[in-house]
Amino acid sequence: MRQRGSTLLIVLVLVGATTTVVIAAADLVISSMTSQWRRYHAVHARYVADAMVEYIQSRRAKGTLSLPTTLNRTIDGSDVTANIQDNSINLKRSLLVEITVEEGGLTFKESRVVGDGFEPKHFYYALASDKTLNLPNSLATTSPGHRGHVYVGNDLNITSLGVTIDGDLEVFRNLTGSASVAGVTWLGVPKISWPTPDPLLYAAGAVFVGSGSVGSHTFSNTALVYETLYAPGDADIQGTFGGRGVVFVGKNIRITGDIYYKDDNALIAIIARDDITVESKVKHIDGFLYAGRTFTQKGANLTVGRGAIVAKSFDLKGNLVVNYDHAVWDDPDVGWRLKLPGFFP
Amino acid sequence: MGRRAFTVVELLIAVSLTAIIAGTLVSVYVFVSTRAAHGVAEQNVLDQVRDLTRDVSKTIENSVRCETVNVSGQWALKCVMPAQPTSTDARNVANAFAPTDLSARGIERWGEGQRVWFYQADETGKLGRAGLYVWRAVRSDDAIPTDADADRAWSFYYGGVRYRWSLINSISFSVTPSERLATVTVKGSVLAGDSEERGKLVGADELDKARTYSLTMSRAAYWLRWRR
Numbered sequence: 001m002r003q004r005g006s007t008l009l010i011v012l013v014l015v016g017a018t019t020t021v022v023i024a025a026a027d028l029v030i031s032s033m034t035s036q037w038r039r040y041h042a043v044h045a046r047y048v049a050d051a052m053v054e055y056i057q058s059r060r061a062k063g064t065l066s067l068p069t070t071l072n073r074t075i076d077g078s079d080v081t082a083n084i085q086d087n088s089i090n091l092k093r094s095l096l097v098e099i100t101v102e103e104g105g106l107t108f109k110e111s112r113v114v115g116d117g118f119e120p121k122h123f124y125y126a127l128a129s130d131k132t133l134n135l136p137n138s139l140a141t142t143s144p145g146h147r148g149h150v151y152v153g154n155d156l157n158i159t160s161l162g163v164t165i166d167g168d169l170e171v172f173r174n175l176t177g178s179a180s181v182a183g184v185t186w187l188g189v190p191k192i193s194w195p196t197p198d199p200l201l202y203a204a205g206a207v208f209v210g211s212g213s214v215g216s217h218t219f220s221n222t223a224l225v226y227e228t229l230y231a232p233g234d235a236d237i238q239g240t241f242g243g244r245g246v247v248f249v250g251k252n253i254r255i256t257g258d259i260y261y262k263d264d265n266a267l268i269a270i271i272a273r274d275d276i277t278v279e280s281k282v283k284h285i286d287g288f289l290y291a292g293r294t295f296t297q298k299g300a301n302l303t304v305g306r307g308a309i310v311a312k313s314f315d316l317k318g319n320l321v322v323n324y325d326h327a328v329w330d331d332p333d334v335g336w337r338l339k340l341p342g343f344f345p
Numbered sequence: 346m347g348r349r350a351f352t353v354v355e356l357l358i359a360v361s362l363t364a365i366i367a368g369t370l371v372s373v374y375v376f377v378s379t380r381a382a383h384g385v386a387e388q389n390v391l392d393q394v395r396d397l398t399r400d401v402s403k404t405i406e407n408s409v410r411c412e413t414v415n416v417s418g419q420w421a422l423k424c425v426m427p428a429q430p431t432s433t434d435a436r437n438v439a440n441a442f443a444p445t446d447l448s449a450r451g452i453e454r455w456g457e458g459q460r461v462w463f464y465q466a467d468e469t470g471k472l473g474r475a476g477l478y479v480w481r482a483v484r485s486d487d488a489i490p491t492d493a494d495a496d497r498a499w500s501f502y503y504g505g506v507r508y509r510w511s512l513i514n515s516i517s518f519s520v521t522p523s524e525r526l527a528t529v530t531v532k533g534s535v536l537a538g539d540s541e542e543r544g545k546l547v548g549a550d551e552l553d554k555a556r557t558y559s560l561t562m563s564r565a566a567y568w569l570r571w572r573r
Contacts, residue, residue: 115451124449149449
């Protein structure tokens with residue numbers, strides 16, 4: 001009996017040792033596989049979250065998603081829930097999206113601040129040209145927060161050594177030459193549709209000034225409606241402007257003297273269906289300028305104190321400084337009230 | 346009837362069986378313990394290589410941009426992180442960020458915050474001194490990190506004396522700025538039975554059983570928050 005007991009003990013020890021080794025090996029393998037499994041799903045969940053954010057932004061761009069809201073979707077086999085709320089109080093025109101992705105029996109949660117999906121517009125840039133832009137002289141854009149962006153809807157040819165952009169440089173086609181860019185240089189950017197203003201819409205409710213000249217003026221405006229001065233033919237403009245309003249000219253604008261804002265509250269849009277020509281003696285312009293054809297700068301030095309320039313094409317014969325006014329970017333409704341092409345109607 | 350003693354034959358059989366069983370047990374024990382040690386060693390080198398690769402590639406993914414920098418012949422990876430961190434991991438390293446602004450097209454812009462460096466140096470952590478220790482250093486400007494900037498809590502457990510990357514032989518980097526892509530390659534190895542301590546030699550009688558396990562892992566990561 002004692003011998004059988006000893007044998008049994010030995011067998012039990014052997015079985016125990018073997019079992020321990022097998023369990024340890026299995027544990028290692030399972031641990032490794034679990035880690036790989038989690039890694040795979042974590043990566044996949046991230047892509048699913050990206051897709052959900054793009055879906056939310058496209059819905060916002062189309063105006064089919066009100067805030068705050070919760071969306072549930074199945075993306076690539078994963079169940080996704082997103083709680084979406086306006087985050088403008090922290091970052092203008094942004095959303096706070098809290099995403100939960102359920103997949104493979106695992107739950108992934110992520111919180112993101114993303115752009116409140118919107119289409120780009122020319123007046124979101126300090127300087128925007130629809131056609132090829134040649135820069136033989138210096139150009140400098142500035143704006144608080146590096147928002148002095150430049151957009152070119154064709155080629156950008158820089159032959160000057162003094163091009164400084166305090167923001168992003170976006171070019172639809174090719175860039176030749178170099179510039180100092182504080183933000184990102186983005187070539188091959190999607191083209192922005194060129195907006196053409198309809199005179200009839202500007203004439204409605206406007207104050208007709210006839211063809212001739214527009215001098216210093218204080219616009220009468222409410223918070224929601226800005227006054228419009230309408231000139232059906234050509235017009236010369238110069239002077240100091242107060243309040244908020246629009247100068248619409250059916251043909252060409254000649255800027256014959258400096259244009260200043262009367263105070264910090266002032267905002268004006270100067271819109272020409274055809275050309276804007278800035279005479280040599282002009283050194284300073286405040287306002288959002290739109291030329292349906294060509295913007296010509298004749299003088300050696302011109303500064304846009306607070307505003308932006310948008311034109312189909314540019315003919316710049318001197319140095320140009322544009323201090324971008326991001327009031328329109330911060331609140332697109334201001335762009336609509338200023339009747340800026342792209343925002344209005 | 347008196348009690349009969351064992352015969353010589355019975356004793357020999359009993360001794361032989363006991364010897365066979367004992368021999369088998371010892372062989373099984375040696376085999377199992379050796380394999381277990383080898384398995385643990387392999388797993389340890391895998392863990393360290395994978396953890397280091399993951400730490401670096403996550404930093405790359407979170408960054409605004411990365412570049413390689415040569416300091417006194419030693420190559421380092423420098424990544425610029427976003428300006429606005431929103432949470433940190435267990436080692437107090439930022440792992441989530443919020444954008445500082447949006448572009449004209451509504452794409453997030455991240456600004457520029459801390460500079461995170463990865464490199465190999467000696468035990469002082471000073472970049473530019475040749476050594477096998479893997480270091481991470483953090484600065485708030487573009488200057489070359491000093492030994493005071495080295496994150497000791499990342500390289501040593503609890504910032505103490507036990508080195509965390511004891512099985513790592515080398516770490517190297519390559520960067521393709523035009524693609525916003527950085528690749529980290531980590532090489533690790535271990536002599537089975539010597540899985541814990543750097544430089545510890547196995548005994549001469551163990552050498553015939555010893556085996557080196559080597560592992561090289563490369564991971565390419567894109568920096569995703571490139572709009573500064």
